[in-house]
Amino acid sequence: MPGLFDILRKLGGGKLLENVIKTDKKLRDQTIMKAKNINIINLSYNEKTKPYVSELLEKKFGFYNEKLLPYDMEMISAAEAHKGVMYRLKRYLYPDDYNALICASTVIQLEDRRENKMAKQFRLSLSQRFVNRGSKIYNMLRSNYFENLILPTIDEIEILMEKETQDKKVEMFRSYFEQLLMYFPFAIWVIYPTSEKEIMEGIKERFEQPYVNLVCIYGRGKKNLNKIEKVCKNFLKDKKDYTSTKEDYGLRGTKAATFKIVRETKK
Amino acid sequence: MVEEIGAVIFNQKQIPDLIKTLGLKMKTHYIIMDNEIVQCSSCNTKITDKNLGNIMPGSKKFFCDNPACFSKYVSELEG
Numbered sequence: 001m002p003g004l005f006d007i008l009r010k011l012g013g014g015k016l017l018e019n020v021i022k023t024d025k026k027l028r029d030q031t032i033m034k035a036k037n038i039n040i041i042n043l044s045y046n047e048k049t050k051p052y053v054s055e056l057l058e059k060k061f062g063f064y065n066e067k068l069l070p071y072d073m074e075m076i077s078a079a080e081a082h083k084g085v086m087y088r089l090k091r092y093l094y095p096d097d098y099n100a101l102i103c104a105s106t107v108i109q110l111e112d113r114r115e116n117k118m119a120k121q122f123r124l125s126l127s128q129r130f131v132n133r134g135s136k137i138y139n140m141l142r143s144n145y146f147e148n149l150i151l152p153t154i155d156e157i158e159i160l161m162e163k164e165t166q167d168k169k170v171e172m173f174r175s176y177f178e179q180l181l182m183y184f185p186f187a188i189w190v191i192y193p194t195s196e197k198e199i200m201e202g203i204k205e206r207f208e209q210p211y212v213n214l215v216c217i218y219g220r221g222k223k224n225l226n227k228i229e230k231v232c233k234n235f236l237k238d239k240k241d242y243t244s245t246k247e248d249y250g251l252r253g254t255k256a257a258t259f260k261i262v263r264e265t266k267k
Numbered sequence: 268m269v270e271e272i273g274a275v276i277f278n279q280k281q282i283p284d285l286i287k288t289l290g291l292k293m294k295t296h297y298i299i300m301d302n303e304i305v306q307c308s309s310c311n312t313k314i315t316d317k318n319l320g321n322i323m324p325g326s327k328k329f330f331c332d333n334p335a336c337f338s339k340y341v342s343e344l345e346g
Contacts, residue, residue, distance in 0.1 A: 045277040045285060053275070053288045056324075061273035062340075063285070063322035069276060071334035072321065075341045076272065090342065099309070099338035106338075122334060129310055129335035 040073065071106070071122060078106040085151065091166070092154060092173045097137060100130040101146075104138035116252045136181050139189045143218055143258070149186070150177070185212050190219040190228055199231040203261060213263045220256035228259050235261065273324065282316045289327070298329070305329050309336035 043049050043061070057063065064072060079086055079102050086105075090098050103126045110119035126134040140146060154173060161169050188194075188202045199217065206215045219228045232244050247258045277285050286293055291300050296315040298305040305314045305327075312318065312331045320332035323340050330336045 040272045040274055043273075043275045045275050045281050049275060050288055053285070054290070056273070056275055057289070057322065057327070058325065059273070060271075060324050061275050062324045063275045063277060065282075065320050065332060066276050066278050068320050068332060068334050068337065069274070072337045073272075075334075075337055076344065079341045079344070095339075095342065099335075099342050102338040102341050103335045125333050125335040129333050134335070 070118070071125075074110060074118075074122075075102055075106045078102065078109045081105075081109070085146070088151065088154065089146070092170055093177065094174065096130065097133060097177070100126065100134045100137045101141065103130070103134065104141045107138060108142055111252050114253065119252055133181060136184070139187075139218070140180070140184070143187060143189075143216070145184075145187070150180075185209050186214065187216040187218060190217060190224045192221070192224065194224075194227070196227055196231050199228060200235060203231070203235055207261075207263060215261045217259040217261070218256075219259075220251050220254050222255060225255060225257050228257070232259050232261060279317075282319050286316065286319075289322075291327075300327060307331035307333075307336055309333075309339040 043056070045053070045063070049056070082105055086098075086102070089101060093101065103122070107119050107123045107126060110116075110122060123138065126138060130137070140150070153176060157169050157173055157176075161172060185206055188199060188206075190199060203215055203217070206212050217228050217232070219225050229246075236242055236244055241264045242261055243264065244259060244261045247260070249256050249258075283293060286298055291298055291305075293299065293316060294304075296317065298314045298316070298319070306312065307314060307320075307330050308323075308328045309330055310333065312333075314329050314331060318332045319329065320334070321330040321337055321340065322328065323330070328340075330340065
């Protein structure tokens with residue numbers, strides 16, 4: 001299969017190659033540094049490249065708005081970094097949920113690198129494009145539920161439904177995943193509008209489920225953390241069989257924490 | 268393995284010219300292909316000369332300028 005440089009050679013000989021080399025250095029450095037394992041061959045749209053535009057598009061060149069290029073490369077890089085896991089989930093998730101997962105993984109990558117402004121902007125785009133599903137998928141991925149709950153569930157489905165068709169397995173998984181998106185029984189993600197009453201009801205409701213013995217409450221920002229702390233204290237009053245722990249960390253430069261409430265004896 | 272991505276980068280001001288160069292038409296800022304207004308392949312937003320984000324290689328697949336819409340292309344890339 002010919003590489004992109006071969007295509008350029010065929011199309012425009014030395015002139016286009018020269019253009020690649022002379023491409024805006026700042027942009028080139030910015031994109032290449034951010035996208036590991038990806039070799040980006042940049043061309044600027046200008047008088048030199050204009051005659052080849054249709055041919056380039058027919059071959060392997062995409063056209064990128066310069067304002068989006070850093071986000072695009074981050075997404076390709078995030079998908080590349082998690083290729084194994086992503087590929088497995090791709091077979092099971094609805095295509096749009098899978099797209100949301102790629103975006104969520106990008107946001108997390110940016111947050112972990114403390115590129116806060118870009119992460120915030122991209123998270124907003126995620127919510128605009130995928131509405132609530134996007135945010136829920138982000139929350140689940142951020143809190144490692146894909147790794148610790150969803151992938152093991154896929155393992156179980158594959159074992160238990162070994163003799164069934166792939167379509168049946170996918171159908172079973174999607175119905176399970178849909179339920180998780182509607183109501184996540186193992187965790188609560190607290191945002192600014194979430195009231196103390198809602199957190200308390202959420203905890204109580206979850207422990208009503210006989211299979212739930214651990215509820216995690218995730219929050220970031222001082223106000224949210226104070227709210228959760230207060231509710232946890234109130235919930236634990238007079239309850240001997242429940243204990244709680246708190247794990248502090250930082251996210252996007254703000255204080256964040258996971259509060260875990262554990263029921264010691266099974267119902 | 269190193270992925271090879273070919274990118275032609277345009278800026279906002281160049282969109283009308285790029286559309287013309289690709290042999291497409293414009294009607295009151297909308298991009299027209301085969302007598303239809305071009306829509307974002309991800310979110311179905313109508314594409315104009317103000318909100319064009321990406322055109323994907325190999326086909327005339329357009330995406331709007333919501334960066335999250337590019338994930339549809341990425342999902343097709345690796346797999």
